[in-house]
Amino acid sequence: MRRFEIKQKFWSLAGKFDILDEDGRLAYQVQGSFLKLFKEFTIFDGQGKTVSHIKQQFSFPFQKFTVTFADGKEITIQKRFSLLKAKYDISDFGLEVAGDIWNMSFSLLNQGSEVANIHQEWFKFPSTYRVEIYDDALSDLVISLVVAIDYVKEKESSAASSASS
Numbered sequence: 001m002r003r004f005e006i007k008q009k010f011w012s013l014a015g016k017f018d019i020l021d022e023d024g025r026l027a028y029q030v031q032g033s034f035l036k037l038f039k040e041f042t043i044f045d046g047q048g049k050t051v052s053h054i055k056q057q058f059s060f061p062f063q064k065f066t067v068t069f070a071d072g073k074e075i076t077i078q079k080r081f082s083l084l085k086a087k088y089d090i091s092d093f094g095l096e097v098a099g100d101i102w103n104m105s106f107s108l109l110n111q112g113s114e115v116a117n118i119h120q121e122w123f124k125f126p127s128t129y130r131v132e133i134y135d136d137a138l139s140d141l142v143i144s145l146v147v148a149i150d151y152v153k154e155k156e157s158s159a160a161s162s163a164s165s
Helices: 136-163
Strands: 002-007 017-021 026-032 040-045 050-057 064-069 074-080 087-090 095-099 105-110 113-120 128-133
Touching: 002 136, 040 136, 050 136, 064 136, 074 136, 087 136, 095 136, 105 136, 113 136, 128 136
Parallel strands: none
Antiparallel strands: 002 017, 002 128, 017 026, 026 040, 040 050, 050 064, 064 074, 074 087, 087 095, 095 105, 105 113, 113 128
C-alpha cells in the first residue's frame, strides 16, 4: 500500500505542485498548462521522468480527459450523470470511481472491490487530498485520476459561484 498527499499551491497560474509520499518525500510533480482552451497537465515522477500527460477533451455536458502514460497506454476519464454522488468512468481498465454525497471522498473500484481511496480534507485551502492506493501498480493511474477530478471540481465550483453572483 502507498500513501500520498496532494496539496496544490495557491498562487500557481499554470497549476504546478508537488505530490509527497507518506514519508514527506517528493513522489510526483504536476505541471499544468497556462492559457490553453483545453487544460493539460503533465505528471513527472520524483526523478523528473514523465509519468503521464492529461488532456481535457471537448465533451458536453460532462468533463472528459484523455490520459496518455509514458508507456503509450491511453485511457479516458469521464464524469457521468448521477443525482447525488459524483461518478467517473475509466476506459480500458474496468475501473469506476464513486464519490460520496459531499464530493469529498472517492473510492476507486475494480469489479466492486476498493483498490484506492481518495479523500479531500475539509476546510483546507488550497485543496489537499490524502490518497491511499492498495495496489502499487495503479499508483500512476490514481495520481492522474486525482489531478483530473480536482480540476473538474474546481471548474464546477467556479461555475456555481459565478452563476450565483
